[in-house]
Amino acid sequence: MNQRVSREVKKGFAFGLRQSLTIAIGYAPVAVTFGILATQFGLTFWEAGLMSFLVYAGAAQFIAIAMLHQGATVGMVGLTTLILNSRHLLMSMSVVPNFPNRTLPWSLGLAQGLTDETFVLNTRVLKDVDGESNRRRVMLGINLGAFVSWFVFTILGGVIGKWLPVQFSGFQFALLALFIILTISSLSKKNLMTYLLAALLAIVFKLLIPGKVYLLLSVTLAAGIGAWWRRRELPLQNEQQKGQMPKL
Amino acid sequence: MSVRLLETILLMTLVTYGSRVLPFLLFKGKNVQGFARDFIELVPIALLAALVIPDLMIQGDTIAIIHNPFLWAGVLTFLFARLVPNLFLGIIFGMSVFWGLDKFLK
Numbered sequence: 001m002n003q004r005v006s007r008e009v010k011k012g013f014a015f016g017l018r019q020s021l022t023i024a025i026g027y028a029p030v031a032v033t034f035g036i037l038a039t040q041f042g043l044t045f046w047e048a049g050l051m052s053f054l055v056y057a058g059a060a061q062f063i064a065i066a067m068l069h070q071g072a073t074v075g076m077v078g079l080t081t082l083i084l085n086s087r088h089l090l091m092s093m094s095v096v097p098n099f100p101n102r103t104l105p106w107s108l109g110l111a112q113g114l115t116d117e118t119f120v121l122n123t124r125v126l127k128d129v130d131g132e133s134n135r136r137r138v139m140l141g142i143n144l145g146a147f148v149s150w151f152v153f154t155i156l157g158g159v160i161g162k163w164l165p166v167q168f169s170g171f172q173f174a175l176l177a178l179f180i181i182l183t184i185s186s187l188s189k190k191n192l193m194t195y196l197l198a199a200l201l202a203i204v205f206k207l208l209i210p211g212k213v214y215l216l217l218s219v220t221l222a223a224g225i226g227a228w229w230r231r232r233e234l235p236l237q238n239e240q241q242k243g244q245m246p247k248l
Numbered sequence: 249m250s251v252r253l254l255e256t257i258l259l260m261t262l263v264t265y266g267s268r269v270l271p272f273l274l275f276k277g278k279n280v281q282g283f284a285r286d287f288i289e290l291v292p293i294a295l296l297a298a299l300v301i302p303d304l305m306i307q308g309d310t311i312a313i314i315h316n317p318f319l320w321a322g323v324l325t326f327l328f329a330r331l332v333p334n335l336f337l338g339i340i341f342g343m344s345v346f347w348g349l350d351k352f353l354k
Contacts, residue, residue: 029336047249054261064260074252078259085264087292092271102272111269169350170343176300176318177325177342183296184329191293198297206302207309215298222294227286
């Protein structure tokens with residue numbers, strides 16, 4: 001195993017922690033909003049904090065508190081979380097090759113801090129770090145900085161929400177605004193058709209079927225059709241790019 | 249804390265941490281390819297559509313257009329987010345516009 005330390009600057013935990021600062025600053029207002037909303041929806045600040053500590057997934061947490069408030073079942077929230085967070089599988093798979101000799105504790109630890117934002121930063125930073133053990137420490141630093149910010153600012157938001165019980169109808173729209181902003185940042189030519197299809201299917205299914213089943217139905221159908229369409233459209237490029245792609 | 253909330257948090261932790269840790273435990277470094285990869289890639293954007301669009305357009309059990317603060321606040325937030333790519337400002341904008349429209353349209 002290559003334990004050689006980079007000759008220039010040793011990149012380790014502290015380096016990762018410094019890199020995480022941009023994410024930590026970005027998380028702060030979102031976590032504060034989550035904390036305030038959670039208390040508006042009847043959670044205590046430490047319940048909100050516990051959720052941020054254990055679940056640590058922004059969008060899913062916002063949806064969960066809104067769904068619980070509307071009386072959704074535990075299973076329904078769990079299923080929605082699974083749909084939303086299954087994307088971590090992809091990010092995790094893409095990070096794993098950086099750590100071919102990882103031990104179990106490192107696997108369990110590094111996986112905990114993987115979010116959309118830390119994934120992007122880790123992908124960018126780790127490719128310039130020599131040695132697996134250094135890469136582990138850098139990723140730990142990046143993950144920890146972001147995580148601590150999310151947790152601490154959730155608590156802060158919860159306390160603000162508790163001591164200043166604001167009556168503001170705009171909070172009803174916070175989650176939708178968050179999703180709309182996420183949409184704008186992830187919408188591209190490659191997924192626009194899937195987006196429109198999912199929107200149309202979701203409207204139709206919501207009008208026809210009571211409950212939240214419309215979410216699962218429209219997402220599965222739209223992503224399935226979208227993926228099938230992509231395979232159909234680009235068989236040549238895909239085979240050229242990926243070498244020996246398994247036959248479908 | 250209610251049992252329901254605790255159960256929800258634990259179930260959410262299980263599925264979220266599960267999808268983060270499984271590749272660390274199982275993969276030797278190969279990526280998923282083909283249909284499965286495209287499918288997983290498209291799920292988040294499809295979910296965003298399913299979460300947002302019906303909530304903007306459907307009030308009660310019918311489609312509402314004119315007296316619907318959600319729809320117009322949504323349209324304006326879409327436009328704002330395109331011009332100003334900042335999470336914090338976008339949320340503040342969306343909430344404020346909704347608050348104004350909610351007063352104005354009702």
